[in-house]
Amino acid sequence: MAASHRAGVIHRDLKPSNIMASAGVNLHNLKITDFGIATLTEEVFDEAARAGDLTRSTSGTVRGASPFMAPEMMFREPGENPGPAIDIWSIGAMMFKLLTGEFPFGVYLEAAVNVRNRTRKPWPVFMTSNAQFAPLARELQTIVDRCLSYDPSGRPSAADLVERCQDLCYLAVDRKVGEIDKFIQNGYSGFIDGESDTVFFSVESVYGATQPDMNANRTVCYSSFPGTPRPRAHPVIVLKS
Known part of the structure; x- marks a missing residue:
């Protein structure tokens, strides 16, 4: 994603179904797909915004992406062009799901309502209750919390996110x-x-x-x-x- 942003390309629709992983439990290779969906997503949101209520849109694109979609993308007005911070929000939402097994704001209309109301699920106790996992878990929580900042300017850039993740201490042993x-x-x-x-x-x-x-x-x-x-x-x- 950092390479994409350096090239001036914003994905706009990051979600698990747009990320390909190598077979098995070892994530040796990850590839981001569907960069072309950005144009489609923009058209869908323009149509929804003209209808006056994005949350009532029947578009499969909107419904499928909403659990991972940034608020400024979800509720944008016609003519607004959200920046690369929308992809950082999506990365944070996916990290929350990977770490906890839960969507940070729920799904579909529930996600839209909770994002609008700034009502996010709390971090589960199990992440930090075990002393063996607590230090890394807290660092990851801090990263995700920044990615899910409601203010786009409060989110790290993709390059910053790469540096933060490189500084983490974790096992890199096959599963x-x-x-x-x-x-x-x-x-x-x-x-x-x-x-x-x-x-x-x-x-x-x-x-x-x-x-x-x-x-x-x-x-x-x-x-x-x-x-x-x-x-x-x-x-x-x-x-x-």
């Missing part, structure tokens, strides 16, 4: 997928049947609101590190079944 084999120590730890071996894990290494179990929440994603007698999984995230 694997496995299933919980069994729990030990009264459920405090257990073993994961991995892709090539059995891996030990502690519930203290689980990130997210959902804890693994032997039923619907059995499939997990994790990184593996050397350990004795078994490799150690960290962090562990329950995958949707």
